[in-house]
Amino acid sequence: MASGAGNQSSNQILSGRYATAVYDHAEEMGWLDRVIEEMDALGRLIDESPEFRAFLGNPLLDVQESTKAVRAVLQAQGFGSIVQDFVGVVSHNRRLFFLRAIVKSFADLVDRKRGVVRAQVVSAHPLTELQSTQLRARLTELGYGRVQIEEQVDESLLGGLVVKLGARLYDTSLKSRLQRLQYAMKGAA
Incomplete structure (x- = not known):
């Protein structure tokens, strides 16, 4: 290996x-x-x-x-x-x-060389122009300079987004939230 x-x-x-x-x-x-x-x-x-x-x-x-x-x-x-x-x-x-x-x-x-950061964005539905603009603005607030969004659609997410910037992963998808809730409920039982 x-x-x-x-x-x-x-x-x-x-x-x-x-x-x-x-x-x-x-x-x-x-x-x-x-x-x-x-x-x-x-x-x-x-x-x-x-x-x-x-x-x-x-x-x-x-x-x-x-x-x-x-x-x-x-x-x-x-x-x-x-x-x-x-x-x-x-x-x-x-x-x-x-x-x-x-x-x-x-x-x-x-x-x-141009200071561009590529964000791989996976969503349940295609992002609207407004959503793309808001996401780009939010990523700029987080300190990512010029952001280039590469969008993919994965209907299994149900809702929310998964954003990957280099080694960082931001997962706000409904699928992920439901999985965390399921694990929490198993732990409480």
Whole structure:
């Protein structure tokens, strides 16, 4: 189990290095905003295309052929030269299977540099615009700077919210309250 944790840490370090390299290069070239948009689009492409994910994860592909293929896909999708060249380097280094983690590290780096905190919010029903604004304001009051809300719906919560900010978890869901009440009643009996 310790080796798995070591691998995760070394994977995070490696993805962080690639992310920092592409960030620094894009900033140096004056194309940072465009590269941020394209890296976000690359993450969506990976997430939404099972075929592309399978291609990235195939260890049997020839490096030169896979590099040509991935560059052709990115070019057809309208990605600029910085992202195409970057993914070409990742491919050449036999790290295509690792591309999604690199894209995630890049997004995390951009958030840190811009002071953005991502809040993963799970609710029983989609939040209204007013609820999102109020939640963002409340999180700002708690000391979280610029908050980006990533919303999910889980009807099993019945009501309330579960908010995750980094390692912190705020659970005000009705489901959780009922479970705590059930445990308290068992303890009293």
